Structures are given as C-alpha cells and as structure tokens.
Amino acid sequence: MPLTHYLLDSCCGIPPVFAQQASEGPNLITGITIFVLAIFVGFEIITKIPPTLHTPLMSGSNAISGITIVGALIAAGQGQSGMAALFGFVAVVMATVNVVGGFLVTNRMLEMFRKKKK
C-alpha cells in the first residue's frame, strides 16, 4: 500500500475528517502535545521581551487570543437557526472586537516606541 493511502486509511479506511469524529483518542493526545510544546515556545520567546514593551505585549498577545474567532465563525456560519447561531454571532462580534481592536491599539503604541526624538 502506498504511504499516502496508508496515512489516509490508517483509521479503519475512513477519511481523516470523519475519522476525527469517530475516534477522539489520538486527536486529544495530539492536542495535548501541541499545547505543551506551544507553552514551552511561549516561555522561551516571552521571557526575552524587554519590560519596556510589556504593555504592547499584553495587548498584542490579547489580540492573538482572539483566535477564538475561528470557532465563532464556524458556529455562526452553519446557517442554523436558534441558539447555536445566536451564540455564534455574538461570539464573532466579541472576538472581532478583540482581534481588530487589539492589533490596532498595539500598532498605535509600537509606532510611538519607534518614533525617534527629533
């Protein structure tokens, strides 16, 4: 069996998307692996950020945590009626405020840091 087929069929011949829904085990472990590794990457980078940039770091990382927008878009965009769509819609609004506002205000602050005194 070619490798690609092997990879695609590794879970009882079901294509990966459906395989994910069928069995949660390996996905959970993958998720935890990514979680732990990302925490380490975060610690390594963020300890190197100078205190002078800590406020932009907070607002910038805050904007990044607005990544929840991905989940909000999926929840809002399913064309469903009722609770799921309503929650999804409000979540899209909140997450967008977080993302757009966060990156813009961080940019505003950082531009001030870059400005050289005349």
Next chain:
Amino acid sequence: MDLATKQNLINLAYVVAGVLFILGLKGLTHPRTAVRGNLLGAVGMLVAVLATMFHHEIGGTSGFLLIIIGIAVGAVIGAILAVKIEMTAMPQLVALFNGFGGGASVLVAWAELAKAISTGEPNGTTANTAIVASGLIGAVTFWGSLVAFGKLQELDFLRKPWQITGQSLMNAGLGILAILLGVAVVGMDGSGFMYLLLVIAASVLGISLVVPIGGADMPVVIALLNSYSGLAATATGFVIDNNVLIIAGSLVGASGLILTNIMCKAMNRSLTNVLFGVMQPGAETATADEVYEGKIKSTSADEVAMLYDSAERAVIVPGYGMAVAQAQHAVRDLTDQLESRGVEVEFAIHPVAGRMPGHMNVLLAEAEIAYEKLKEMDEINPTFAQTDVVLVIGANDVVNPMARTDPTSPIAGMPILNVTRPRQSWSSSGVLAPVLPASPTRCSPPTTA
C-alpha cells in the same frame, strides 16, 4: 476537491497562522522590530480567518450574512476603541479586550453544545470536558475583566475594594460548585441547563475574585486575566478540535503567566496573597505628622529650578499619578529643558509602577521620550548615589522606604527604587496621603513637574 483534502489544506493554513503568531511575538523582543512583529501576528489572524471561511460546515446565505454582519460590527467597535483611547486608559482597554476574548470562548463552547443537542449527536467526553473548561475559564475571564475595567475606569460603585467576610470561603465554594456542575455537564453527555448553571457560577466567581482587589494590585490581575483569556482559547481549541486555537491560546497563556510572575516578584508577594490576601493595616499606625516631621520641606518652582541648575544627573521616577494627571508631556518638556542645560536625565521604571505591566513606558513613549532612557529597577538602583536630583512624579509605594524598614508594613519586603539615597529627592505627588494604609512615604509636598 474532496472534503478530506480541503480540510487538510485548511489545517495547513492554520499551521502558517501559528508560525506567524510565534514570529510576531518574537518581533516584540525589540522596539525596532516590534511594529513588524505585531503586523505578522495580524497577518496570521487574517490567514486563519480566511482559511476558516472554506470550512465545510460554513455555508448558506444566512450563515455568511451572520458572519459578515458580526465581523463588521466587531471591527467597527474594535477600531473605534483602539483609535480613540487615551494612552493613560490603556489598562482598562486591555482589560476589556481580555474580557471579550473570554466571553467569545464561553459562547463558542455553548454553540457547540447547543448544536449537539439540536442534532441529537452528543459531543463525547473529551469535547464535553473541553466545553466545561471553556465555559468556566471564559466566564471567570469575562466577568473578572469587566470588574477590572470598572475599577480602572473608576466607576463609582467599584471605587473602594469590596470586602465581604468569608470571601475566600465563598470563592472556594463557588469554585467547587462550578467544578461539580462541570462534572454534571460531562456526565449527562452535554446538558445545556447544567452548562448554563456552570456559566452563572463561574460568572459570580469571576466577579467575586476581582471585586476585593485594590487598584495598586491591578497589574497582577490584568496579567493573570490575560493568561486566562489565552487558556480559554486553548480550551475552545479542544472543543472544536482545532490546533491553531491550541497554539495561539498556549502562547498567550504562557505570556500572561510570565507577566503575572514578574509583577508578583516586584511586589514581593505570592499570587495567592494578591488574589486572596486581605490588606491588613500596619500594626503601629504612625500619623503623618510623626513620620514627616523634620524630613520634608515645602518648596517653590523657582527653588527647584535652581536645584536642577546645579545638577549633573537627574532621575525621574514616574508612577500612576503621572498617568492620572496626564503629565507625561510636561515631563518631556522638563526633560528637554534639563538636557539643554547639559543635565543627564534618566527614568527609573519600577515593574509595578502604574496599573499594568509597562504602563509608564507607553506613556513616556507617547511623549516621545527615547526608550533607551528608561531604566529598569535593578539597573538604575546602584546609580542613585551618583544622582544629584530625583523627581518622583505621582509614585508612592515603589519608592517607599518602609518596605525595607518596617516589617509590619503591608508592602514589607517589596523591592523599591532607592530614591532616598541621592542628595535631594522631590516628589510632586501633590498629596502626602499614602496609597496603602499605614505606609507613609517620605516625600515632599508639591513642586512643579
């Protein structure tokens, strides 16, 4: 293109987004590269959002319409807030954004739960556990951040820390209740009602955790809530089985934890002490008269000006008062004046000066003071002995020698700036009333800044 290939491509786009987030944070390690770093982060977000639009579950006119309206409304609100906000009000804005991130996590998890209930296909134990975590962390973040926002904005009813007897006990009870409700959500294979109760319990907990915390401890609270908003995003990542949420959320979670730790160290307090400790008044309460007698002088602007004339090196210590008085531009004018007379001017920044990490640096950057002049505590402390004049502007605890001399002081053991070492110290706090109970500062009455 079949479903699996499409999903794989979307996931690859998410990897790109994750890499851009990491590179973006890396850019923040230096002021010169920081603007580009922030831009990389924003591009990463754009990639993630665009990729998501191809998700197989998104479709139909009503779906896209909801998304477009939602994004438009959110973008307008976000942009207005970001452009209009005063730099001095940055802590409350960050608190507000934190809260929105947490709120979004609660709702995404809720939507996932509602979908499972309406389609009759349960999410399974793992997803339900993640839904519980999202709801719990997200609701605490949302309400905690709103209270923090209210305190920083100095809304009247939040101006004084609320102390209720047995608050720690109540918080512990609420925490246990929330966890039990979470177990019920998972045990009942996704009960919407139990989730609602869980969110309510977590909301009350969020409010009750932040309400008793005083303004001076806000840097810790904001940093911690920042971390929570990241962890809430991570939990949501487990709910919808999405790696980019896990990556981005973990980065933010780590960032918030590091900042929280730095802030706690700078106050010589443990996180538990900040969150649950009640500020006890010092054992012996010296009256202001006793403390200040013979140690301070009032002065006039002219006298201070003469003092600066003979100085070779001056250090300015800004604090929250500078933010309140919007004095950063006046400080810059003073700096220019001094430098034109050949005085070397540096700024001493205590890690917890202001209401959030790096608050002073942003204000001084707004006033176009070069970041090279801003020195951290460890760097500047040894130089105070060679400093002729120190000007303390609206700072109090961070220069309060009682942190060293009085073990009963609420700020005992907190590392401080050595402003009492140089020949002359001037404070323009305007008031002699200390920020914390029973911790009078040895400082002099108002001069001009």
